[in-house]
Structures are given as structure tokens and as C-alpha cells.
Amino acid sequence: MNLEGERLMKDEYLTLFEAAKALVTYIDKEHVFDKAGDMGCGGFDTYQSDTFYDLIAEARKAVSDIESTKK
Numbered sequence: 001m002n003l004e005g006e007r008l009m010k011d012e013y014l015t016l017f018e019a020a021k022a023l024v025t026y027i028d029k030e031h032v033f034d035k036a037g038d039m040g041c042g043g044f045d046t047y048q049s050d051t052f053y054d055l056i057a058e059a060r061k062a063v064s065d066i067e068s069t070k071k
Contacts, residue, residue, distance in 0.1 A: 017063070017066055020059055020062070020063055021063045023059070024056060024059050024060050024063055027056055028060075032048075033046035033047055033048050033052075034048060034049055034052040035047050035048065035049050035052075
């Protein structure tokens with residue numbers, strides 16, 4: 001890969017990193033859930049499935065690891 005190709009690859013990874021960080025921040029700030037259960041009294045309870053929670057945790061750790069290597 002030439003120098004220009006490497007620069008473009010770094011730009012694409014930076015864009016991906018920034019998007020992942022923004023997504024994790026949004027999910028944490030806005031309390032995003034992917035499941036809801038009927039409580040039987042006209043209300044419902046929202047929650048994150050184990051899979052959704054695990055994916056968010058992995059993304060959060062990856063963002064944190066990248067940020068710690070940038071310092």
C-alpha cells in the first residue's frame with residue numbers, strides 16, 4: 001500500500017472510531033434499550049438484552065483502549 005493509501009486508511013479508521021465513540025456515548029446518555037416487556041397494567045418495562053449489553057460493553061472497551069493508546 002502506498003503512502004496515500006495508508007493515509008486514507010487511517011482517516012477511515014479515525015472516522016469509524018469517532019462514530020463508535022459517539023454511538024456508545026449516545027446509548028449511555030439516552031438510556032437506549034432494545035427490549036420491552038408488558039407489565040400487565042398498561043405499562044411496559046424497557047431493558048437491554050444480554051447480547052445488546054455485551055456489544056455495548058465491548059465497543060466501550062475498544063474505544064477506551066484506543067483512547068488510552070493515543071495519550
